[in-house]
Amino acid sequence: xxxxxxxxxxxxxxxxxxxxxxxxxxxxxxxxxxxxxxxxxxxxxxxxxxxxxxxxxxxxxxxxxxxxxxxxxxxxxxxxxxxxxxxxxxxxxxxxxxxxxxxxxxxxxxxxxx
Amino acid sequence: xxxxxxxxxxxxxxxxxxxxxxxxxxxxxxxxxxxxxxxxxxxxxxxxxxxxxxxxxxxxxxxxxxxxxxxxxxxxxxxxxxxxxxxxxxxxxxxxxxxxxxxxxxxxxxxxxxxxx
Numbered sequence: 001x002x003x004x005x006x007x008x009x010x011x012x013x014x015x016x017x018x019x020x021x022x023x024x025x026x027x028x029x030x031x032x033x034x035x036x037x038x039x040x041x042x043x044x045x046x047x048x049x050x051x052x053x054x055x056x057x058x059x060x061x062x063x064x065x066x067x068x069x070x071x072x073x074x075x076x077x078x079x080x081x082x083x084x085x086x087x088x089x090x091x092x093x094x095x096x097x098x099x100x101x102x103x104x105x106x107x108x109x110x111x112x113x114x
Numbered sequence: 115x116x117x118x119x120x121x122x123x124x125x126x127x128x129x130x131x132x133x134x135x136x137x138x139x140x141x142x143x144x145x146x147x148x149x150x151x152x153x154x155x156x157x158x159x160x161x162x163x164x165x166x167x168x169x170x171x172x173x174x175x176x177x178x179x180x181x182x183x184x185x186x187x188x189x190x191x192x193x194x195x196x197x198x199x200x201x202x203x204x205x206x207x208x209x210x211x212x213x214x215x216x217x218x219x220x221x222x223x224x225x226x227x228x229x230x231x
Contacts, residue, residue, distance in 0.1 A: 004157070043158075043203065043221045056218070091157050101146055101207035101219055105157030 002026070004106035006092050012112045018080040021109045024073055025094030033093040033103060034067055034077050043091075049075065050097055082113045116141045120204050120222035127194055127229050135189040135225050137178075137204035145206040147171075147180050147187040148219070152201040161189075161202070194229045201226050 005024040013019055025032050034046040047057040052069045060067070064083070069075040079086055089110050093103040121136040139145065146165045150158040162171030167182035176191045187204060204222040 042223045045218060048218070093157070101148065102160055102163070103158075103219065105159065107155070107157050 004092055004094050004104055006090075006106035006109050008109060009107065010110045010112075012114065013082055014114055015083055016081045017113075018078065019082045019086075019111060019113075021077040021090050021092075021111070023075045023077070023092030023106060025075070025092070026104055027073070028096070029094035029104070030072060030097050031095045032069060032075050033095075034075070035091040035093065035105075036088045037091060037108070038088045046077070079111075082111075084113045087111055087113050116145065116206055116208055116220045118204050118206055118220055118222035120202075120225050122225070124226035124228060127227070129196055129229055129231050130193045131229075133189070133191040133194045133198075133227070135202055135204075135227070137187045137189065137222060139185050139187065139204075139206050141185075141206055141208065141220075143208065144182075145208055147178070148205040148207065149176070149178055149187070149189050150203040150205060150221075152203065152224070154200070158203060194227075196229045196231055199227055199229045 004026055007022045031050045033048040035043055036046055037043045044059055046059045047067045048055055049069045065079055067077045089108045091105050091108045093105045095103045117140045119138050148163045149161040151161045152158045162173040164171040164180035167180055170179045178187050178189045180187055201224045203224045205219045207219050
């Protein structure tokens with residue numbers, strides 16, 4: 001079975017540019033999570049969706065960040081405009097609603113903003 | 115609020131050595147406890163879990179016991195291999211109490227393990 005799929009795997013962009021990260025959750029999983037990992041702050045939950053609806057976005061750092069889940073098989077995390085401090089690895093994870101804490105992580109997108 | 119504290123790394127061991135990575139937590143109620151592992155260049159994978167006091171989670175030779183009296187969930191393995199080199203994360207999940215907190219994982223800062231031949 002395919003796991004969580006993220007694209008791109010690596011993204012290098014200049015400050016001020018828009019960045020869009022993509023995620024395809026595991027089929028049958030109806031909860032989706034976006035995390036950010038940095039050396040300084042560790043692993044942070046940004047937002048999570050249940051049945052395509054955002055449930056908790058309290059971890060989204062600021063208005064430059066937005067996330068959507070238009071259907072059960074696709075989600076995006078957008079940063080506009082990007083800043084160097086956004087450089088991090090962004091992970092998407094999915095789970096079943098009945099097992100929210102057993103999350104399956106994608107390989108991550110390494111974002112570098114210069 | 116909930117929090118997880120792991121022993122600071124990095125931890126460097128020789129193959130076949132005994133491994134312990136300490137993890138303590140602070141939470142209200144009875145959380146579920148987890149160990150996740152992150153291999154180089156990959157996302158996190160669930161390694162083992164325990165959902166109530168005195169439960170022992172185990173997988174791939176790793177074990178951890180949920181100790182409510184000491185609020186701990188230490189990870190152990192009797193004989194590590196080079197392939198165990200990875201970053202290990204302890205995490206907790208709050209029990210269901212309504213609202214939006216259910217299912218949210220709180221992670222420790224991670225412990226880097228390097229095993230040499």
